[in-house]
Amino acid sequence: MSDSANTKRATAAAESRFAANPLRNAQDRRLPRIAGPSGLVIFGVTGDLSRKKLMPAVYDLANRGLLPPGFSLVGFARRDWEHEDFAEVVHDSVKQYSRTPFREEVWRQLAEGMRFVPGVFDDDNAFVTLRSTVEQLDKERGTSGNFAFYLSVPPKFFPTVVRQLKKHGLSDGPGDSWRRAVIEKPFGHNLRTAQELNQIVHEVFPPNEVFRIDHYLGKETVQNILALRFANTMFEPIWNRSYVDHVQITMAEDIGIGGRAGYYDGIGSARDVIQNHLLQLLALTAMEEPSSFDADALVTEKLKVLNAVRLPDDLGRHTVRGQYAAGWQGGERVVGYLEEEGIDPASVTDTYAAIKLEVDNRRWAGVPFYLRTGKRLGRRVTEIAVVFQRAPYSPFDATETQELGHNALVIRVQPDEGITVRFGSKVPGTQMEIRDVTMDFAYGESFTESSPEAYERLLLDVLLGDANLFPRHQEVERSWEILDPIEEYWASHGKPAPYASGTWGPTEADEMLARDGRSWRRP
Structure with a gap:
């Protein structure tokens, strides 16, 4: 089958899956927020964050039809792997940790764009290879020179990686393409180190192309x-x-x-x-x-x-x-x-x-x-x-409100995501007895749409x-x-x-x- 036919088939499959997609376009929910031609380079791709969160999130985005057919994923780490070895690692991570069903056609489309570059962060030859890999993917996969570099590495390596990207011409793409840096916390150890790191990063990437991840x-x-x-x-x-x-x-x-x-x-x-x-x-x-x-x-x-x-x-x-x-x-x-x-x-x-x-x-x-x-x-x-504050005046006897506390509104971020409101209510019976009760809203019970995982949303936002x-x-x-x-x-x-x-x-x-x-x- 030709590349054109493959692309049309992948696009049609993505459109059919978008009907149940929770990451719709904010302006027009009929339109998907699909990333344009692009790729993602993950430094530290062998770590837990990459294995349990990033690689499954990439697959889930592809499975929801939110990545372009030519999307490319490059892993960079200190491993003696071939491209096929890396694809196998991603496959295992996806099978174990992805939130959407595994579809062979989606996996094949995604795996075609996977590459691996072995090396350490101060290895110039590795970054020369990385640049060659990015340029090759641009020609073969149509990424238009758009790449995000995800630093899933210990903070002490942030300056080294960022400077290597600059040194080897990876921080600037061809023409009007974009290059972005994605940095995990902690961003510095105190104010001084945060300022120093900001200065280093902004010397390489414009502030609007630096994405500091706070998955919350x-x-x-x-x-x-x-x-x-x-x-x-x-x-x-x-x-x-x-x-x-x-x-x-x-x-x-x-x-x-x-x-x-x-x-x-x-x-x-x-x-x-x-x-x-x-x-x-x-x-x-x-x-x-x-x-x-x-x-x-x-x-x-x-x-x-x-x-x-x-x-x-x-x-x-x-x-x-x-x-x-x-x-x-x-x-x-x-x-x-x-x-x-x-x-x-x-x-x-x-x-x-x-x-x-x-x-x-x-x-x-x-x-x-x-x-x-x-x-x-x-x-x-x-x-x-x-x-909330207690009511300024209560006509009820102390014995009638013995268990009554403050009204409260509680936003549950995790787990059991939702909102609880606590307020005083009369206990059934002939006496005026007041007791705290709660009203509860739970995401899982109120919406049929599944909530996307935080890294799905954040990775898509980076690409957009x-x-x-x-x-x-x-x-x-x-x-x-x-x-x-x-x-x-x-x-x-x-x-x-x-x-x-x-x-x-x-x-x-x-x-x-x-x-x-x-x-x-x-x-």
Whole structure:
């Protein structure tokens, strides 16, 4: 069969699959958001992120009909592989981790564009081969010179890879084609290193062609924060200091560090999660309505919030860091952080962090935002809880409202994605007895469309040049400005507080909220 016939067949199959596609065109849902001619180069393609997330996401996009027939995938890693070996690795990853059904015709079309380049990041010959491979794919597959370079590598290699791309002419494509850099977190270790890295990257790629991945921003429920607030008149009038008592943002994990000792030790939970994920969730929760949902408008409003964030005056009373000790998790005895393989027994790296922040603007003045994250906690959950003030006057006796708490709106980011509203209701019977009840919205029960995996959405946005869901360098640097003073304080004030695995963190975190007359939610 000719190449033209193959292309027509692939296009027809993609159009038929688009009927059930959840990543439709925002302007006209009848039109797919299909990437144009393009390719993707993944550095560090043998790592877990690539194997479990990136390669399956590429296949799922192709299976949904959102990649062009000539899409090309290039792997770069320190392996003695041929192109066929790489295709086999991708095949195995797709079969194990993809979210859409395996279709042989889709796989064959995708596999035709797979190439592998062996080498290390400072190997000039490897980058010469990479350039030749990219140019060859451009001719054979019709990529029009458009390539994104995904740096799925440890942060210490970011400068090397970016400079090699520049040195070997890979950062600039022919004619009006585009070249983009995709960078995983952590983006720097503090403000200084983030600024240095931004300078290096921007010397090679224009700022609008640099995509910093925060996979939380690709989650459907995170984007639903904006829909919840700005598409509904019932919430926005009470989304302010006059009605909100406080906000809790939680990302809890029930696992330990696993095999990530080399990455995690010396970084810790605050740098790993608060600096990026939780501060982004805070910004989306607290921001004003943007003039539109394009990248510039969203960044403008998020930056206003981040610039208004104020640290507590007493970091000792309003920040807590912890480190998990041995305990029970899921019915099994687990070791503490210091007993994990590869961890220095004298390590002071935090596996739990909780901080109190305030946003000094007209909407939020005086409303505390409590952020917490940790490993080996009671269960895996990420949520945003907007807790409202109590009613100023209650005609009910204390005995009638003994169990009544604060009204709350809880956005569940993961798992069991959805929204819960807690409010007081009369208990059936002759007496006026009030009790807390909940109304629940669950994505899986309310929509027939399946939610795309975060990396599907983000990879497609990279190929389309849509930067709405990617933090800009100003946001990254401002987030480090917020976290750096806390990290500096912790570094000079003893060790993290221990907490037993399977609990909800150190008692010091409970005491932090108790001083304000509040308590943590139990998700």
